Amino acid sequence: MKINAMWKQYITEAILKAAIRTPSQFTLPPTTLRIALEQMCRVFPVNKEVQIRPIRLAGLNAEEIKPQSSSTQLIFHIHGGAFFLGGLNTHRALMTDIAARTQMQVIHVDYPLAPEHGFPDALDALYDVYQLLLDQDIQAKDIILSGDSCGANLALALCLRLKENQEDLPSGLILLSPFLDLTLTSESLRFNRKHDALLSIEALEAGIDYYLGNRVATDNPQISPLFDDLTGLPPTLVQVGSKEILLDDAKRFRDKAKTAGVKVEFKLYTGMWHNFHMFNAWFDQAKQALTDLSEFAHQLDQD
Template sequence: MTRTGSKATFVSAVVPETASRQARLAAHASVVGLRRINGLLPRNRVGIQAGRGLIAGVMAAFGPPLPGTRVDTVRSGRVRGEWVRAAGVEQGERAIYYIHGSGYVVCSARTHRGLASRLSKLTGLPVFLVDYRLAPEHRFPAAADDIAAGYRWLLDNGHRPEDLVIGGDSAGGHLAMDLLLQNQRAGTPQPAGVFMFSPLMDLTLTLAERRDRELPDPMAPALTGRRLIELYTEGQQPDSPRLRLDIPPGSALPPLLVQASAGEMLAGDAELLRDMAVAAGVRCDLELWPGRIHVFQALPLLVPEAVPALRRTREFISSALADAARAKVS
């Protein structure tokens, strides 16, 4: 671990040096199967629906909700989502606000119930999964607006910012960072902390494409990812400040935990986020786990490393909430 003032970068000692045999086999099988299928799907209604069904099937098979999980649907004005609570977890003041990923196009709150149920069980906290509008039906800034609306809804319904931790994966990481920056501009109180799994930062996928050429990503070609993102960003300039995010020096952002597979194509995005945060004086703990599966934390039946990675996330959440509570008192 290295720390300089308020800056921090951390690669946990619990991270194994090599991926498990099961994780290596999963990556190889995905390159042969899932990557090729995703690369062939057309970018039209039929292809998008097929992609949504394919990813939903993978998530349900390898990361289903835990037995006894309770799901309560939320429909309140513009806010759509669901509360997910593992067995024995009660609704309380503290909560996790989770933003799913998959290129602004593919996933939903339903696909991420399994991940939310595991986070809920490990932390003892309810998880609010926001169901933001997807492209191409709804283009930028629909998803970002829905994320902001969900956060305001939580605050308006009695959740103090210091009692909230935000999580996100893939494009959900970009949406989470956009929310933090918008909060800062508007003077909206920030959450206690933010954790991200395989966050997408470079929407042009230039970093990802470079890595994908060196080692084909198991989930999908970089070109397929770019085409998905373009369904959301069509008509926007790539250097728009809401798309090409930048953390200004001295930003008062909460601590960040970033986890990614070391061999996936978005590992470079994770490093980019860490570098931007540290340069701005924001604490950012980066963990690059061995293996190549994107958002492996959501697939514990496929990738054994998901379990210790989620335990590390639990430690971060507990620490962030405790630090925020102490700061509030002082």
């Protein structure tokens, strides 16, 4: 029996709030939350149209996901999880969908997580992966740097580090449900608090504490890249749901980046919660987001 779209969304949000958002509001050990998240992500179907190959990159476990046809562009994706959750298992299904939709190769890695590894370990490790890709004769113009949630934070911070070092930048940036301001001053944190089915402020606060402790100020541009000089960034796609507590992180980035002369494509998806892209098997808005992502990536390829 086909479920009405409204009821399907209502039921899904209720399940997410009970299984993910509510537990994240309590002080549970990171390992417990990691196991719970991995178990939940098993429901996401892996796309069978692509090939998955385990690899090692700069000392990290990684996966290379390839469409059946040859591809010229490579998407280097950095997973989210508030700096202490997520990995290959949680994001594999989404990565296969992105590879199938774009017909581009996707690389994603298990970077060092907090609290075992605080700032700047994750960023340093991802920088090493990017340099290794270049050492393997992959040109920067053929790399699209992508990330979701805190992975978008790390993707943007990595791009800004490359710019500061006057190194070759990727051809584009893709920021999905980005978490860019660790000072937690975005207004949407409050007005969408009851509407975001997946992400809680408490989870962000725990992640920040694990990631930084008392060692680094949350307004440091390396931590909160929203506060950095965005001039010179490559074309950037930002996708966010209207119910996200991080909605204003995305909007503020859009406005500041455009002022800095960056070519920004901003997409808002009505009724969607944090990291809604992972639910593309069931929701039209999430399917549309992957279509929009693919169009953006192919435009970069043409340019």
